[in-house]
Structures are given as structure tokens and as C-alpha cells.
Amino acid sequence: MPQSRIAGWGRQFVEGEELQPETLDGAPPVLFRGLGRSYGDSSLPAASSPVVVNTTRANRIIHFDPATGVLRAEAGLALFDINRIFLPRGWFVPVTPGTSLVTLGGMVAADVHGKNHHVEGCFGAHVTRLKMRVADGRVLECGPDLERELFLATVAGMGLTGQILEVEFGMRRIPTPWIWQESERVRDIDEYIEVLKQSAKDWPMTVGWLDCLSTGSSLGRGYLMKGRWAQAHEAPARFPKELPRLRVPFTAPEFALSRATVRAANFVIYNAHFQKKKVGLTDPFRFFYPLDAVLDWNRGYGKRGLTQYQCVLPDSAGPGAARRFLEVLTKRGGASFLCVIKDCGPESPAYLSFPRKGISIALDIAVRDDTQALVDALNEHVLTEGGRIYLAKDQFTRPEHFRAMETRLPAFEAVRAKWDPEKKFKSAQSVRLFGD
Amino acid sequence: MRRVAILGGTRGMGRSIARRFVERGDWVALLGRDEAELERSKADLEARGAPGVRVAIAVCDLEKVESFRPALESVEQALEGMDTVVVTAAVFAVQEKLEQDPALAHKMLTVDFANTISFCEEARKKLLLRGAGTLCVFSSVAGDRARKPVVLYGAAKAGLSAYLEGLDHRYRSQGLVTVCVKPGFVRTGMTSGLPQPPFAGDPDDVAQTVVEAIDAGTPVVYTPAIWRAVMTAIKAMPRFVMRRAKF
Numbered sequence: 001m002p003q004s005r006i007a008g009w010g011r012q013f014v015e016g017e018e019l020q021p022e023t024l025d026g027a028p029p030v031l032f033r034g035l036g037r038s039y040g041d042s043s044l045p046a047a048s049s050p051v052v053v054n055t056t057r058a059n060r061i062i063h064f065d066p067a068t069g070v071l072r073a074e075a076g077l078a079l080f081d082i083n084r085i086f087l088p089r090g091w092f093v094p095v096t097p098g099t100s101l102v103t104l105g106g107m108v109a110a111d112v113h114g115k116n117h118h119v120e121g122c123f124g125a126h127v128t129r130l131k132m133r134v135a136d137g138r139v140l141e142c143g144p145d146l147e148r149e150l151f152l153a154t155v156a157g158m159g160l161t162g163q164i165l166e167v168e169f170g171m172r173r174i175p176t177p178w179i180w181q182e183s184e185r186v187r188d189i190d191e192y193i194e195v196l197k198q199s200a201k202d203w204p205m206t207v208g209w210l211d212c213l214s215t216g217s218s219l220g221r222g223y224l225m226k227g228r229w230a231q232a233h234e235a236p237a238r239f240p241k242e243l244p245r246l247r248v249p250f251t252a253p254e255f256a257l258s259r260a261t262v263r264a265a266n267f268v269i270y271n272a273h274f275q276k277k278k279v280g281l282t283d284p285f286r287f288f289y290p291l292d293a294v295l296d297w298n299r300g301y302g303k304r305g306l307t308q309y310q311c312v313l314p315d316s317a318g319p320g321a322a323r324r325f326l327e328v329l330t331k332r333g334g335a336s337f338l339c340v341i342k343d344c345g346p347e348s349p350a351y352l353s354f355p356r357k358g359i360s361i362a363l364d365i366a367v368r369d370d371t372q373a374l375v376d377a378l379n380e381h382v383l384t385e386g387g388r389i390y391l392a393k394d395q396f397t398r399p400e401h402f403r404a405m406e407t408r409l410p411a412f413e414a415v416r417a418k419w420d421p422e423k424k425f426k427s428a429q430s431v432r433l434f435g436d
Numbered sequence: 437m438r439r440v441a442i443l444g445g446t447r448g449m450g451r452s453i454a455r456r457f458v459e460r461g462d463w464v465a466l467l468g469r470d471e472a473e474l475e476r477s478k479a480d481l482e483a484r485g486a487p488g489v490r491v492a493i494a495v496c497d498l499e500k501v502e503s504f505r506p507a508l509e510s511v512e513q514a515l516e517g518m519d520t521v522v523v524t525a526a527v528f529a530v531q532e533k534l535e536q537d538p539a540l541a542h543k544m545l546t547v548d549f550a551n552t553i554s555f556c557e558e559a560r561k562k563l564l565l566r567g568a569g570t571l572c573v574f575s576s577v578a579g580d581r582a583r584k585p586v587v588l589y590g591a592a593k594a595g596l597s598a599y600l601e602g603l604d605h606r607y608r609s610q611g612l613v614t615v616c617v618k619p620g621f622v623r624t625g626m627t628s629g630l631p632q633p634p635f636a637g638d639p640d641d642v643a644q645t646v647v648e649a650i651d652a653g654t655p656v657v658y659t660p661a662i663w664r665a666v667m668t669a670i671k672a673m674p675r676f677v678m679r680r681a682k683f
Contacts, residue, residue: 060477
């Protein structure tokens with residue numbers, strides 16, 4: 001079989017082979033991956049077993065019940081496909097990440113969260129059943145009330161507990177396929193924390209964009225977007241137009257994302273939102289998935305690729321935690337083109353689920369010589385605040401940092417050892433962080 | 437509204453075509469070997485289909501000629517008629533493997549040429565009997581010009597393409613529209629593991645082209661479309677070039 005190079009969304013390539021069978025029935029006992037949108041090495045094969053199975057051809061719907069909204073499908077079904085079928089019928093997933101180019105299996109394995117985390121929690125909270133094949137070859141079902149340990153380790157388990165074959169979860173009725181959005185300019189990080197917590201009371205969906213190159217009195221300025229599904233009397237009767245699908249025809253040169261260009265872009269983005277407040281209708285494609293319009297925008301980060309650093313700073317660290325984090329970042333000159341801030345609701349019972357009550361900050365960082373040092377410094381700071389990082393984004397965290405952040409890791413490892421004692425299911429990431 | 441039978445509709449390009457039909461309200465019957473797979477795909481099509489869509493299944497094996505007529509008859513019954521027949525199923529293997537395994541080569545030649553044509557003959561009779569209909573069959577660009585990597589497969593597909601052209605000449609005036617699809621390289625389970633040439637296509641894009649061709653009655657359709665130009669160039673190459681060429 002031909003060897004090829006496989007990468008996550010951050011374009012850090014490893015050698016390996018990606019099988020893409022039509023059905024998952026006869027798949028070998030190795031790591032599954034979906035559309036490969038995790039930034040780091042979560043979906044990449046370990047060097048010692050260089051094969052992964054891509055699930056995207058196993059994309060059939062098993063059952064949809066319009067009376068209850070329960071949808072069951074094969075793990076490779078993509079979110080954009082679900083949206084194409086169900087948005088026009090007035091149904092939407094209970095939780096969506098910031099891209100629709102993900103599979104159901106991936107949404108479970110990373111326990112994705114979205115703009116509504118403060119209300120709905122993570123995707124895993126809405127999953128009622130998983131059909132899995134575990135290391136000894138058995139195919140079984142698990143859920144919140146069935147093989148609960150396995151279920152809680154599989155949700156947010158990054159594919160390490162077994163192969164997710166089918167996912168069953170509850171879809172939500174929406175009043176219209178339109179979003180009522182309000183956005184608000186924010187002067188600095190302290191105001192940000194305040195308006196985030198305030199808006200969470202009235203709005204089911206919130207997220208903020210940060211200009212993380214601003215310093216001094218405008219440290220952490222940006223704008224906050226709040227949204228809810230529009231009611232029938234507010235929205236047009238027609239179905240919104242999907243975003244165009246553009247491509248980046250070549251990998252950008254490194255200077256394209258220099259400090260100066262990022263600063264200029266951030267200045268333009270911030271000042272384009274010159275009003276204190278903007279209100280109006282938008283559509284779910286622009287609201288949830290603005291970056292999906294450019295299919296391979298990661299190529300804009302050049303040959304060396306990118307990483308995303310996402311951490312959550314718990315409320316227990318106090319309201320100044322986000323400011324302290326940005327100060328560490330700006331002191332190190334961390335230039336991030338995209339910086340997103342969001343308040344999270346309570347922690348999920350799934351062992352490795354990322355969000356917890358607090359503030360989450362995500363930064364896209366072009367990979368350079370100093371990226372490892374930057375991630376190390378940010379991790380050391382996050383540790384002092386009692387926070388943690390998101391595995392689905394990570395490529396550079398050191399195992400000792402992760403182990404110190406993730407107090408639930410031993411419990412996860414115990415369940416994993418029970419179901420997969422030989423560690424048949426491992427990834428480049430689990431080798432790096434868990435020492436597989 | 438069309439009433440479509442698809443042989444090979446549970447996977448690959450056939451699956452994408454079946455989805456496209458039911459999403460716009462056409463009725464579809466899936467033909468295939470594996471009943472459990474047929475049931476699974478039926479459920480998928482029912483969930484995706486427009487309101488009121490009917491989906492049926494019938495077991496049919498391209499290796500078993502005697503299964504053809506009963507399968508098509510059961511489709512006619514389940515869909516209360518049948519005006520479109522699509523064949524995407526085929527056997528594929530690379531030339532090296534076919535040369536090493538004469539039994540596999542014989543099976544491929546039988547299924548892709550003789551049996552596919554026998555199936556088309558059954559379909560032809562049924563469609564002509566109702567006065568009009570469309571027969572859409574997947575041949576391949578491999579049948580356009582004999583080439584080193586597809587000596588055997590290309591021979592079977594060349595024969596199939598010739599048959600489909602003949603049908604078009606003979607029966608179009610009587611209402612039978614023949615659509616010969618010539619896919620270039622398409623990323624499916626069938627081609628999984630092969631090195632990808634330039635201009636590789638995806639099943640969903642192929643499905644869009646094919647359904648449009650069925651609606652328009654286009655006799656020959658290349659997909660992705662660029663392969664028409666590629667094959668025109670390859671067909672124009674003299675023998676001494678083809679003997680040296682690796683493709």
C-alpha cells in the first residue's frame with residue numbers, strides 16, 4: 001500500500017496510511033479519524049502503528065424521528081450534510097462547533113462545544129447512544145445509562161477507547177433558518193469579561209473576537225457577537241443562501257502573516273465595527289461557519305502551518321485571569337490572527353471534556369521557531385490559574401504540563417485500560433501526551 | 437417524477453446518485469447483493485428523501501444472470517413502474533492483479549461485459565415495453581483507448597461502451613434514451629489505495645453531472661468533464677507513443 005503524508009488542520013505532516021473504506025464493518029483495529037479538522041495530532045497515527053481509518057464514507061443516516069428529533073447515523077456523516085438536509089426542515093444540531101466540516105464521530109470524540117456552551121453544554125451532553133467496536137472486537141452500544149463508564153470515556157476520548165461506528169443524539173427544532181444577531185464593540189478585556197457574563201443571561205449564543213495585538217489601555221479590545229434563532233415574524237420566508245466555497249490556490253509565503261500584516265488586519269477588523277452596537281438578521285452559515293467559505297484557509301499560514309492554542313481559565317481564578325493571560329501573551333509578542341473568547345458553562349461528566357465554568361480563549365498561531373516556547377510559557381501560566389487546554393487543538397503541549405492540568409486523566413486512563421489494555425487505539429497525540 | 441432502479445446504489449457513485457434522486461422527490465429502488473446493506477441504504481434514503489418519496493430494494497447479483505429479471509420485476513411492482521435504470525456496479529482490479537489471478541480476470545470480464553450487457557438487455561425490454569425510458573450505465577474512460585495499466589478492464593469497458601452506443605443508435609427513435617457515463621478517476625472505495633492522478637473527482641460531483649445527463653438525455657458524459665479533453669488527447673496519440681507511455 002502506498003505510504004502518504006497525513007496532517008491535521010494545522011498542516012503538521014506525519015508519515016502514515018489513511019484507509020477510506022465504504023463501510024466500517026471490516027475496519028482494522030486502529031484509530032478512526034473523520035474530516036481531520038482537529039488542529040494538532042489528535043487524528044494522526046502513532047509512528048509505531050502508522051495506519052488510520054478515515055470514516056467519511058460511512059455517512060448513512062440510520063434513522064430520524066420527526067416526532068422526537070432523535071437522529072442516528074454512521075459516524076462519518078458530516079455536519080454540513082446534516083445541515084443541508086435538516087436546516088430546511090426546521091431542525092438543527094443541539095451544539096455546533098465553528099466549522100461544519102466535521103463528522104459526527106469527531107464531534108463526539110472531541111466533545112465539541114459552541115457559542116451556546118453556557119446554555120447547552122457540549123455535544124456529548126446530547127448523545128443518547130453510541131455504537132462502538134472495542135479493542136477485543138466486540139460491537140456494543142453505550143450511552144449515559146448503558147456502559148456509562150465507557151460512554152463517559154469515549155465522549156471527549158479522542159478515539160482512544162474504541163471505534164465509534166454510530167452516533168444517536170437529539171436534534172433541536174428551530175423556528176426559522178435565520179439568526180437574529182447583535183454585536184457590540186468592547187473597549188478592553190475587563191469590559192469583555194463583564195459583557196460576556198452579562199450577555200450569557202439573555203442570549204443563548206455568544207462569542208467574542210479579540211484584537212490580541214492591542215496593548216495598554218485597549219488590551220483585549222474587540223467585539224462580542226450575540227445571537228438567537230429568529231422568530232417567524234422577524235425573518236424572510238425564503239431559505240438563506242449558503243456561503244460560496246472558495247479555495248486557497250497555493251500555500252502562502254511566510255511573510256503573509258507577519259506581525260505587521262496581522263496588526264493591520266486587526267486594526268481594520270476592529271474599526272470596521274465602528275458602531276457601538278449592530279443588530280440585524282444573519283444566516284446560520286455566516287453566523288456559525290464564516291471560515292468554511294474558504295475551504296483550505298489553513299494554507300494561508302504557509303508551509304510551516306499553524307496551531308491553535310485554546311485554554312479555559314476557571315472562574316475560581318477570578319475576573320482578572322483573562323487580563324493576566326493576555327499580558328503573558330502580548331509580553332511574548334504572540335501575534336495571533338484570530339483570537340476568540342467565550343464564557344463556558346459547567347463541566348461535563350465526560351472524563352476529558354475540555355470546557356469548564358470560566359473563560360475560554362483560543363488563538364490561531366502561525367508555527368515559527370519560537371512556537372514551542374510560546375506554548376510552554378502559556379501552559380505554565382494556565383497551570384498557575386488552574387486552567388487547562390483543549391486536546392482537539394493541541395500539537396505542542398508537553399506531557400508534564402498536560403498531566404498537571406488534567407486532574408481527571410488517571411480516571412480516564414483506568415477506563416481506557418479496562419477496555420483497551422493493549423492500547424490498540426492510539427494516536428500521535430496520545431503517544432506524545434499520555435506516553436502510549 | 438422518475439422511478440429509478442439503481443444497481444450498485446448502496447455505495448460510491450451509486451449512493452450519491454440515489455441520494456440526489458430522492459432529495460428532489462424521485463422514487464428509487466436499490467439493487468444489490470447484500471440485503472443488510474440494501475436495508476441500511478434504504479433507511480438513509482428515506483431519511484434524506486423529500487416528503488412522499490418511496491424507496492424499495494431488490495436483491496440482484498451481477499454474477500448471477502438469473503437474478504436480473506426477478507429483481508427488475510420486483511422494482512416495477514414496488515415503484516408502480518420504472519422509467520430509469522442506472523448501473524454503477526462493476527468489478528475492478530489493477531492490471532497486475534488481473535494478470536496474476538486468471539479467475540479474477542475472468543470474473544471481471546464476465547461481470548463488467550457479458551453480465552452487465554445481459555442486465556441492460558432485460559432493462560431495455562422493460563423500458564421499451566412502456567414506450568420510453570432512460571438506461572444510464574457506467575462505463576469508463578478506460579474503454580476509450582487501450583492503455584498499459586487497463587488492458588483487461590479497458591477491454592471490457594470498451595465493449596460495454598460500444599454496446600451502449602449501438603443501443604442509442606438503434607432505439608433512441610423508439611423512446612429508449614441511453615446514457616453512457618465515462619468516469620475518469622473518482623475517489624471511492626473502488627479506487628482507494630491507488631495513486632491519485634490529476635483531475636480526480638468526488639462521487640457527489642459525479643452524481644450531479646450524471647443526474648443532469650439523465651434529465652437531458654446526453655448519450656455520452658465524461659466526469660469530471662476535463663476527462664473528455666484528456667481522452668481526446670490520449671486517443672490522438674500514435675501507437676509508438678502509447679507503447680512507451682506509462683499511463
